[in-house]
Amino acid sequence: MARTPDTELDRLKREVAWVRLVEPSGINLKQHGKDYLGLCPFHDDKEPSLAISPDKNLWHCLGA
Numbered sequence: 001m002a003r004t005p006d007t008e009l010d011r012l013k014r015e016v017a018w019v020r021l022v023e024p025s026g027i028n029l030k031q032h033g034k035d036y037l038g039l040c041p042f043h044d045d046k047e048p049s050l051a052i053s054p055d056k057n058l059w060h061c062l063g064a
């Protein structure tokens, strides 16, 4: 039996999950390489400082 190379698929699913999770809360995400950038909901953000890294399964605020 051939092994299915599903890591890429898992990564894609995770990315979609992140975007689906965040976008309904009004955060407009922009893809930036492997990451997504958006306005941080945790402080008064004028330019996108929220970075989401789906492949690392984390998000962090660059402005804090």
Ligand SMILES: [Zn+2]
Pocket (backbone or CB within 6 Å): 040, 041, 042, 043, 045, 049, 061, 062, 063, 064
């Ligand atoms: Zn922030």
